[in-house]
Amino acid sequence: MKIGLGAGPLSGGPADLRGQVDAVVKAEEDGFASVWFNSSNSADPLTIIALAGARTSRIELVTGVLPIYSRQPLLMAQQALSANEATGGRFTLGIGLAHPESVPVMWNSPFDRPAKFMGEYLDALMPLLEEKQVQAAGEMIITEASLNFPDTPAPGVMLAALGPRMLRLAGRRTRGTVLWVTGTNAIRSHIAPRLREAAAEAGRAAPRIYTALPITVTDDRDAAREATGKQLRSYGRLVNYRRVLDIEGAAGPEDVAVIGNETEVEAQLRELADAGATDFAAAITTVARDDTETVPRTRALLKSLIGKI
Numbered sequence: 001m002k003i004g005l006g007a008g009p010l011s012g013g014p015a016d017l018r019g020q021v022d023a024v025v026k027a028e029e030d031g032f033a034s035v036w037f038n039s040s041n042s043a044d045p046l047t048i049i050a051l052a053g054a055r056t057s058r059i060e061l062v063t064g065v066l067p068i069y070s071r072q073p074l075l076m077a078q079q080a081l082s083a084n085e086a087t088g089g090r091f092t093l094g095i096g097l098a099h100p101e102s103v104p105v106m107w108n109s110p111f112d113r114p115a116k117f118m119g120e121y122l123d124a125l126m127p128l129l130e131e132k133q134v135q136a137a138g139e140m141i142i143t144e145a146s147l148n149f150p151d152t153p154a155p156g157v158m159l160a161a162l163g164p165r166m167l168r169l170a171g172r173r174t175r176g177t178v179l180w181v182t183g184t185n186a187i188r189s190h191i192a193p194r195l196r197e198a199a200a201e202a203g204r205a206a207p208r209i210y211t212a213l214p215i216t217v218t219d220d221r222d223a224a225r226e227a228t229g230k231q232l233r234s235y236g237r238l239v240n241y242r243r244v245l246d247i248e249g250a251a252g253p254e255d256v257a258v259i260g261n262e263t264e265v266e267a268q269l270r271e272l273a274d275a276g277a278t279d280f281a282a283a284i285t286t287v288a289r290d291d292t293e294t295v296p297r298t299r300a301l302l303k304s305l306i307g308k309i
Contacts, residue, residue, distance in 0.1 A: 001273035001309045003302055004034030004062070004281045006212060008042060012284035012295050017043035017051070024052035027059060030299075031306050034060040036212055036281035038180075039067055039098075046079050053087030061087055064178040064212055064281065065096035065160040068121050069107040073136075074145045077128035081147065084155040093129075094178040094210070095121075096160030099238045115165040116140065122157075122173055129154035158210060162244050164194055171198025176208030176278070181235050183248040183256030184268075184275045187211065190247050192276030211272065212281040215258040217265050217298040220287060224294075228285050229254035257285065262301050266309075273309050280309075 005027050009015045013023050020043055024035050035052075037045035049061045061083075068076070076095070084091040097103075097118055100111040120138035127134040133146035159170035161177040170177045177195055179187070192209060199207045214232060216224040229252050235241050236252035250256050258268045269280060282302055286294045 001269070001277055002033035002279045003269075003306050003309070004036055004060070004279060005032050005299075005302070006036045006038065006281055006283040007048070008038060008040050010038050010040060010283055011036075012286060015040075015042035017048055020048045021052045021055065024048070024059065024061070025055050028056045030303050032059065032303070033306070034062050034092075034279065034281065036062045036064045036178075036210075038064055038212075039070075046083050049083045049091060050086035053083070053090065056090075057088070058090070060090050060092060062092045062158075062178070062210065062281070063094045064180070064210065065094040065158075067098035067103070067107070068095050068118065069098060069103050069109045073121055073124035073128060073134075073141065073143050074147075077125055078147060080129060080155050081132075081149045081152050085149065085152040089153055089155075092156040092158060092175075094158045094160065095125075096178070097166075097240075099240055101238055113140070115163070115169065118159070118166065119169060122169070126154075126157070126173070129157070158208060161195070162191075162240050167191065167194040168198040171195040171204070171207055172202040174207075175205075176210060178210045178212070180212045181214075181232065181241050181253045181256055182211065182244045183213075183250060184272050185249070186244045186247040187272070187277055188275035190244065196276075208278045209276050210279040210281065211277040212283055213256060213258055213272075214253060214283045214285040215265065215298055215302075216285045216287065216294055217262060217301050218259065218287055218294060219261055221259050221264075223287050224259045224285070225254045225257070227287050228257045228259070231285060232257075265298075265301060266305060269305065269309055 161170040232253040
């Protein structure tokens, strides 16, 4: 299992653009496989990725995820190809539907037949990325356009997929899935089997299961669980995450977080890999606002485990 880091405030990092670019450079220096950018209300992930691409040479840069309602397929393709060119082909585009609770109020769009919408979105997006042109006439999305990126390869695409229809779509048409607050049991029993079956049916390579989770290396597990629960409480109220938390038997994100001392956390990460996670993206969660120990301690353990899980 490859080990990466999250960028931005959700992962215990800076919110400003320059700080996040510097964090990518440091992550590459420390040997991490990837840096994961969630869709935040701070600096734009694709702008950070393009800037970080000029200062790095190896590390993979992943969006996890860009909501498709925020960008029409043509704009998404244009930005994704630009990011992939800027990074020398090290960009992976993670996209998702977001949530029925947020889409109508944030992007003034109905959350209508989401799996069908995603399928038609891919009908428009994938040709734009791969052939640089498209003629798509679906029921929900109509796009006729072309792009001028003659020497830029298509980035890899992954979907945020939690339900059966989305997992099937991810397996059949993309390189895999990007997960958040999804625990080991849900990956083993629900995510991995459906995703792999769909990929095999489509004749595609084994899919990636890119798994982002809150993580805290600490000797005070109870305090860390309480802090994680408070910081991430809202995710447990979203219907899509609630589905996989219920499969896990988890009351909230704190019950799927990776928490414990060095030995305990390493064991949890190995169990995650055994369940089917191909990549782990760490969202380092602190125990308290003035906590200066957790981030370096957690990062040090993760660095020591690179290439060993």
